């Protein structure tokens with residue numbers, strides 16, 4: 001009898017753990033996709049530097065913080081088995097390469113923060129080009145086609 005109770009309790013704990021992991025993976029997918037979808041708007045705000053420098057600074061900081069977090073939004077199992085995601089298996093099989101691609105975006109957005117803080121519009125335009133240059137490098141290797 002006691003053994004049966006322990007078995008049921010153990011099964012309940014296991015279910016709770018597995019359920020929690022599934023939620024964590026779904027949350028990670030949602031968070032990273034929301035950040036990617038926000039990029040164009042944030043870069044647009046930086047492009048408006050001449051008319052709204054404070055807004056541009058805030059957007060640049062948010063881009064930098066977002067890419068710092070982005071690298072950690074790919075927990076094991078948050079792949080196509082966990083939900084609708086374009087994340088390719090290479091993100092996990094070539095974790096070092098993915099981390100390097102993300103570090104480029106972190107560095108490019110750090111340069112963007114410095115440029116918006118400098119007040120130099122030409123520097124902001126150049127740094128924006130650097131940020132845009134990191135998108136395709138990562139997508140080519142680590143983002144799959146749209147999921148219908």
Ligand code: HEC
Pocket residue numbers: 029032033034036037039040084085086087088098101102103105131132134135136138139142143144
């Ligand atoms: C380090 C890799 C990496 C970098 C850098 C990167 N992306 Fe992504 N992007 C991804 C991955 C992986 C996905 C798929 C995420 C998913 O579906 O879970 C994605 C998805 C997207 C999506 C589709 C979002 C959706 O769910 O509809 C857009 C739009 C996007 N990226 C834009 C950009 C832009 C613009 C840049 C450059 C400023 C950029 N990305 C830089 C890896 C990256």
